[in-house]
Amino acid sequence: MKFTDIFIKRPVLSTVLSLFILVMGIAAFFYLPVSQFPPITSTSIVVTTSYPGASPELVKGFITTPLSAAIGSAEGLDYMTSVSTAGLSSINAYISLNYDPNSALTNVSAAVNSVLNQLPSGIALPTIKKLTGDTFPILFLGFSSQSMTPTQISTYLTNVVIPELNSVQGISQLQVWGGQNYAMRIWLDPVRMANLNITPADVQAALKTNNVLSAAGQLQGKYDLINIVPTTDLQSADQFNDLVLKRIDNRLIRIRDVGRAELGAQSYTTAAIYNGAPAVFLTVRVSPSANPLTVVDGVRAMLPTIQKSFPAGLNVNVTYDATLYVRAAISDVIKTIFEAIFIVVIVTFLFLGSFRAIIVPVIAIPLSMVGVFFLMYLLGFTINLLTLLALVLAVGLVVDDAIVVLENIYRLMEEGAGPFEAALAGARQIAAPVILMTLTLVAVYLPIGFVSGVTGSLFTEFAFTLAASVVISGIVALTLSPMLTSRIITPATLHQPLAQKIDHLFSNLQGRYQSALHTALNFRSTILILAGIILVSCYFLFTMTAKELAPQEDQGSLKVAGTAPVSASLNYLKQYGPQITKIFQGMKETSASYLLYGFPSSNIVLGGTILKPWDERDTTEMELKSTLQKQVNKIAGLQSQVFENPSLPGTPYGPPVNFVLLSTGSYEELYDFAQTIIQSARKSGFFLAATTTLQFNNPQLNVVIDRAKASALGIDMNTINSALATLFGGNYVNFFSQQGYSYQVIPQAELVEYTNSLKDINNIYLDTATGEQVPLGSVISINYSTTPSELDQFQQRNAATIVGVTAPGVTLSEALTYLSDTAEQVLPKGITYDFGGASRQYVKEGNTLMYAFLLAIIVIFLFLAGQFESFRDPLIIMITVPMSICGALIPLFLGVATLNIYTQIGLITLIGLITKHGILMVDFANKLQLEEGLNKREAIEKAAAIRLRPVLMTTAAMVFGVIPLVYASGAGAVGRNGIGIVIAFGMTIGTCFTLFMVPTLYMYINRVKQEVVKEEGSSPGLSS
Known part of the structure; x- marks a missing residue:
């Protein structure tokens, strides 16, 4: 191919082209967003319906079932779960990956609205929330105070802090954990109510009719309008205490006579602890399209401003920041890139022995790796852990083409050609194989574009970034590298002492290899049988290797979910929760810890430990998890499970x-x-x-109503239900206003005396048809059961x-x-x-990339067949694939790593890497048969010997280039370890087999179509 001549003859043109690639890459770099992973839209729609006082069976039958049936037909639904508990129905509709969240919300909302008329009349309207992105917050802000109660802090956060932080772009949800907003609690004493002939219905009626929000209108004058504002609502605990319930014998019975009103909390089932002290958390969730690093930076930047208006004594600190892991992981990968560059430069120098010579291949590294940013920008990619990982691998790949070009020109100069002539001839000889090797690597990654689900969404950017860097390296190798070689490499370069020693070393190695190959070809059948054994062993190695979707990364935190009996109160949780904190604080790796009582349900305590930075501890998160699980198992009052943050986005x-x-x-x-x-x-x-x-394990008190007695007394079922719900349901009646904010009004029996001593239920009195009052116990019987x-x-x-x-x-x-x-x-x-959860994601996607692996093999075979105009030569070239795969599976089989999406990507990458060696040998051997008249054996022996140096150089560059991945530690290191191990072992073992398997199979099945050459005037394969 003579198109390379123009770039050698016109050095300014080739320089300008490379500078253009560099400048565009630098410009694009500053516009690329930074994130942990490529953007993935995972959405769940949560439909919550409250029916205070209802049993789980009633909630399931009359609320969950009709709602689930309607939601189940919504478009975009992947699967659905529901939980029916006492007084609450929660339905979680998981939406298909990358389905439009707003469309999903519309579909589910329409489904819910279609069955509202089928739901019981006493329920609160269903609330529908759209959750996108990670299901766990990325940031905890801990608020504490010696002078403010958790309820006061929670109310302040809701009314003041959340509206201010909502101005930060990219926030999906701000939520208060461990605290409750204000509520006017009306604590009732059933005994005093009975003594004064006050029923629960009287309390309900008085609150509804005497705490009314008014919109009376305006008084219109001739020239002005005056608003009319009657004080029909109650705004303080004193006003509620003075509320008249009934007039009996000229005596006014007020709320203070049968109980008390106080400004309290909406519920008393949650609390939060940070490092052993009470706190309230404000959690931050991020939209899937937003950059979490930018969002967290925005929140942190606003904190000093917000703190200026804090009430005296209120303090805030960042309790948990998930982006610390992301920042550390990105920093480690960037460090790995520079380590790989340094190693590849050293390896290249050791193979060439000249500082002038290594300029040619090494200059391809910055050009390819910076230039790829421009293509990433055009494709809408981000700088994330996976695209950076692609750049780590690219370090060893992008020098390959330049090494092949340089080595070929170098060889011609050693044979006596001048630098300029050697550059012209060498570039022409090697241009076609370089193009083919480049396109082969690109073809390897094309099937990943067809992979669906989380795996496809994640690794499409990885694959195309790596492919783009290889394309740019191919362009640089054919435009800039020959020109530089012709100007930089001189006869004096060849005669440098170190260069001569290395040349002599390779000459000896080449001679010994050619002799060994000549002997090996006398035992072709034995080698072929060995190849067959290795091919079969791949199946057994694959099936017997441990598999998982993704390895668990050390993200610097662990969580404990401790489940108590369902009837457990907040006091019960507080009895056992401190034991979790004590275990956390006893771990030398702990930096901070937190507890959430009553989250996500009233009988669960969620604890978390934030570990010290990765460089300050020797024990990994995975090792600590096992130890921690054994310790929390000893807490008798809780069933505890330890878990960590998911390694992949979209995982519950x-x-x-x-x-x-x-x-x-x-x-x-x-x-x-x-x-x-x-x-x-x-x-x-x-x-x-x-x-x-x-x-x-749910104790249930069954109230069996004697309907005949109740009917005879004129007491209907609604009256009984209303009385019980008022005293024990904890449902709100209406709202009251304070300082411009509205809060719930909740009547309920005094918590300590009655909700914990249900035998006193008989003290509830009801009005009869005659106006008299009778105790509830006269028309009911009580028994207990477990549900x-x-x-x-x-x-x-x-x-x-x-x-x-x-x-x-x-x-x-x-x-x-x-x-x-x-x-x-x-x-x-x-x-x-x-x-469900992470298990469902594994079952759905565990083998997704293996289909891409098989498709990649097929695509490359067809691609090579088209280029070589032969179905035989691709078989020869690709005999190296199972050899390298076998080498890669050995460490996985031995338990060094698992077969997961990272190691599977490594296996796919190996296909393209190892076939490059076969292309160099087969193409050159075909050319030797045609141009020099050599027979097959002579041709393949000579081709293999001549191509030995570039094969070893490209292998060494790749293997040593991934060494920093193999030995990586810290944040996100496990996935990098896996892909590095696969490529290092696969390339090393695969190359050893390539040097003998390819020539052996070439001897068996190669056939050069000379008749086609004579007719068309061109050589088979790709040489020109």
């Missing part, structure tokens, strides 16, 4: 094992089989902890979810396989199983 938080049993039958049956599987799991050694969300604490459904079927934490060294794949096998053995017909 919580324990990784999420195994769902499904049935249309009873929950009792589901519970029995769930317990059978759990007992087996605990004995298997695969799990540190395993439990089920279905628990029959499920919550009723779960999965895809509208009754469900029992087994959640668990895997033991050290056990992958999620192994754990789920064990549970699936056990379920197949014990479950009867009618009960099936499914997967």
Whole structure:
């Protein structure tokens, strides 16, 4: 190919082209956003419906079931779960990945509205929330004060701080955890009510009719308008205490006579602790399209301004910042890039022995790696952990083409050609193989563009960034490298002492290799049998290697979810929660810790430890997880599970094992089989902890009404229900205003005396038809039972979810396989199983990239066949693929890493890397047969010997270039370790096999179509 001549003859043109690539890359770099991962839109729509006082069975039957049936037909729905607990229905609709969140919200809202008329009249209207991006906040702001109560802090955050922080672009949701807004609590004493003939209905009526928001209008004068503002509402606890309930014998009965009103909290089931002291957290969630680093920087920048207006004594600190991990990981990858560049430069120098010579291949590194930013900008990519990882791999790749060009010109100069003539001839000879090698690597990554789900969304940017850098390196190798070689490399360069020593070393190595190859070709059948054995071993290595979707990264924090009995109060949680804090503080790796009581439900305490920076501790998060799980297992009053942040975006938080049993039958049956599987799991050694969300531990007081007696007394069911709901339901009646903000008014029986001593239910009095009052106990009987604490459904079927934490060294794949096998053995017909959370993501996407791997092999074979005009030569070239894959699988089989999306990407990359060696040999051997009349054996022996140096140089550059990945540590290092190990072992072992397997297969099946050459006047393959 003579197009390279113009760039050698016109050095200014080739220089300008390279400078243009460099300048455009630098300009684009400053416009590229920075993020942890490529943008992924994961959405869930949460529909919450409150029905205070209702049992889980009632909530499920009359609220959850009709809503789920309607939502189930919404477009864009992936799957749906629901939980029915006492007084609350929660439906979580998980939307298909990258489906438009606003369209999903519209679809679900329309479905909910279509069945509102089927829901009970006493419910609060369903609330519909759209959650996009990560399900766990990226930032915790901890607020504390010696002079303010948690309720005061929470109210201040809601009214003042949240509106100010909402101005930060990219915030999806700001939420207060560990505190409640104000509410006017009307604490009632049923005994005093009975003594004064006051019923719950009297309290309800008085609050509704005497606390009214008024909009009376305006008084219109001739020239002006005057607003009329009657004081029909109540605004303080004193006013509520003075509210008249009833007039009896000229005596006014007020709220203070049967209880008390106080400005309290909306509920008393939550609290928060930071480093052992009370606190209230303000959490920040980020929109999926926003840059979390920018959002967190924006929030942090606003804190000093917001603090200036704080009430005296209120303090704030950043409790938890997930972006610290992102920043550390990005910093580590950038450091790895420079380490790789340094190593590749040294390796190149050791192969060439001349500082002048290494300028040619090394200059390709900044040009390719900076120039790729321009293509990233055009494609809408971001600078993230995966595109940076692509640049790490690119360091070893982008020098390959320049090395091949330089080595060919170098060889011709050693044979006596002048620098200019050698550059012209050498570039012509090698241009076609360079183009083919470049396009081969690009073709390897094309199938990733067809991969769907999280894997495809993540690695499309990785693959195309790496492919783009290779394309630019190919352009540089064919335009700038030959020109530089002709100007920089002189005969004096060849005669430098170190260069001569290295040349002599390679001459000896080349001679020995050619001799060894000549002998090996006498045993071609033996080598072919060995190749067959290796090919078969790939299958066994693959099937016996531990698999997971993504390795768990050390993100610098661990979480503990401690579940108490469903009837547990806040005081119960506070009895056991400090034990979790004590365990956290006893860990030398702990930097800070927090506790959330009553989150995400009233009987759960969520604890978290923020670990010291990665360079300040020797123990990894994964090692600590196992130790921590064993410690929290000793807390008798809680069932605790330790989990970490998901490694991939779009993965729900919580324990990784999420195994769902499904049935249309009873929950009792589901519970029995769930317990059978759990007992087996605990004995298997695969799990540190395993439990089920279905628990029959909810004490229930059944109020059986004697309808005949009630009817005879003129007491209807609504009166009884209203009386019980008023005293024990905790539902609000209306609102009151204070300082321009509205808060709920909640009547309820005094917490300590009555809600914890339900035997006093008989002290509730009801009005009869004659105006007399009778105790509720006269028309009811009471018995106790135990029911499920919550009723779960999965895809509208009754469900029992087994959640668990895997033991050290056990992958999620192994754990789920064990549970699936056990379920197949014990479950009867009618009960099936499914997967939720992180387990569902693994099952759906665990093997996604392997299909891309197979497709990549097919694409490259077809591409090579078209270029070589032969189906034989691609088979020869690609014999190296299983050899390198076998080498890569060996460390995975030995447990050094797992087969996951990172190592699978490494395997796909190996296809393109290792086939480059075969292309160099086969193309050159074909040319030798045609132009020099050599037979197949002579041609392949000579081609293999001549191409030995570039093969070894490109292999060494790639292998040593990924060494920083192999030995990486700190934030995000596990995934980098995996891909580095796969490429290092695969390239090393694959290259060793290439040097003998390719010539052997060439001898068996190659056939040069000379008749075609004579007719068309061109050579087969790609040489010219």
